[in-house]
Amino acid sequence: NSSVGLQGDDYNSSVGPQAVGEMIITVVYNGSLPNGDRGRRKSRFSLSKRPKANGVKPSTVHAACTAQAAKAISNKDQHSISYTLSRGQTVVVEYTHDNNTDMFQIGRSTESPIDFVVTDTVAGSQSNSDTQSVQSTISRFACRVMCQRTPPYTARIYAAGFDSSKNIFLGEKAAKWKTCDGQMDGLTTNGVLVMHPRHGFTEDSKPGVWREISVCGNVFTLRETRSAQQRGKMVEAESQELVDGSLIDLCGATLLWRTAEGLSRTPTIKHLEALRQEINAARPQCPVGFNTLAFPSMRRKDTPDEKQPWVYLQCGHVHGYHNWGSHRDRDREQGWSRECPMCRATGPYVPLWLGCEASFYLDTAPPTHAFSPCGHVCSEKTAMFWSQIPLPHGTHTFHASCPFCAQQLSGEQGYVRLIFQGPLD
Incomplete structure (x- = not known):
């Protein structure tokens, strides 16, 4: 398992030009990747306010395999999430542009929709020769972070990321369900786990409790096993909002979220x-x-x-x-x-x-x-x-x-x- 860091809070901070915060591969590299930082594959990733908002939010729900549903999936300018309930039934949720948020995507894929490429690393490795290629458990499109473009620049995490066709597909075997308000939700195969430390990331910090985040950003207790089809219990009192020191586990890489404010108190x-x-x-x-x-x-x-x-x-x-x-x-x-x-x-x-x-x-x-x-x-x-x-x-x-x-x-x-x-x- 490896770890990475994310940093993100105040778009106008000392972290970088209009940086919202940072993600850091938390456990593993002692400051750098074995091969060095290259392009979108690096040990830390600063989230900065985009020149133009690229966030999305759910809109129309197509509850059957209609022409509109097929069009939403095939339209490369339209974000959508498809929930396959059975071979004959798929629910498609269209997503529309959100002027108030920026979206950042994380995963193993090197395709263009991924902003921050993460890979598995052998524990204790210090050099390239130590890192063996192993069967990765990290999803190609693992998760997405939505950041508000205005103060207080809240960052929220969601399981799964949109692919090059702007689609997310949850197949028959993925855990999925209809919510009480008629919307759909689901979990990815190995899940996205989050732990918020108690008392922030300070001298008084204490470990929090690991939770699982759904595709729609709801919070659940952990499944019995990482890829079990039965979801945990919903924890309504908790949020998918990232705080300074939040840990995000992608089943093969762990990310640390640092806010700009938190980093200002951290040693350089x-x-x-x-x-x-x-x-x-x-x-x-x-x-x-x-x-x-x-x-x-x-x-x-x-x-x-x-x-x-x-x-x-x-x-x-x-x-x-x-x-x-x-x-x-x-x-x-x-x-x-x-x-x-x-x-x-x-x-x-x-x-x-x-x-x-x-x-x-x-x-x-x-x-x-x-x-x-x-x-x-x-x-x-x-x-x-x-x-x-x-x-x-x-x-x-x-x-x-x-x-x-x-x-x-x-x-x-x-x-x-x-x-x-x-x-x-």
Whole structure:
């Protein structure tokens, strides 16, 4: 599973020219895609007010296979959603232009209607060679976000996106139903899940509850399994409106929605770089080799260098790389059982990497904690928050993951407090 980020709130913000907010592939890439950002396939996507509104809203409902229904489907200038109830019955809902909204579409397809192309990524991958092509569970036209063009620039999410012919087709096997007001609604095969954090995306944030969003933007409890035909219960008290820190799961990629206002309170890359230099200026030392340790430049994220700090994840003691306490057993030599020379605790021994995607940080505090078992470093509040978030994994399970590389967290808490030794002089 991968994660991406979206950002969106105030069309006139510091995020970009008239940016509404941003989406960021939340878990996985530590600031960039393995192949680099290219065109519409990138690790973050800013939503900005379009020169001309392209939003749509439902209008006419055709309850039978009439000539008008067929015309709505074949007309490439007409948006429509088709609900196939049986081989002989299809309900077609026409959509009309909405001058008040902008529409942004997200999915695996590289066709032109998709604004933000997302793909599955192997958890923990750092380079192109690590990313294997796997059978994707992300829909080609996964979801759409509708943003109001006037304050407060509300952004709402809907399952499914319109294809190149401006159609959405829900086949016989898709969960679908008629609503009490005579409209149609449905769910996509693997669904679009959303979680809004409690208390916003701040130092006080707590995980919310995962819900499923329908094609018409209604909110439901989760199905028994990801692609079950029976929908969950409708949650009328909750909304599909995105808030700062909302997580959107597309079954293979998880997106983080950041508002422009929220991003103004988030550390910048410059701030993270200043924190890196501050740690290095304190000249932390390896307690065994007495050599000075230094976090490498945030651009270097692949192979550890000779000054790289390493940590014993069982206790948090930070060292340089050394062979003290290693076992001959080959599996253990790969870092899975080393004895800390400071306290004799035995466990994984891994290099430390600064988390580079600033949008994942809840505060601007120093990077004092590391995720286990990957060694990505961030602030205490950030580590605590992400370790409590059950992210969807595959079609059946949920588990906490590092937001910078998507690796499943291990250990009692999923993170450890780092213990540095200062210079002896």
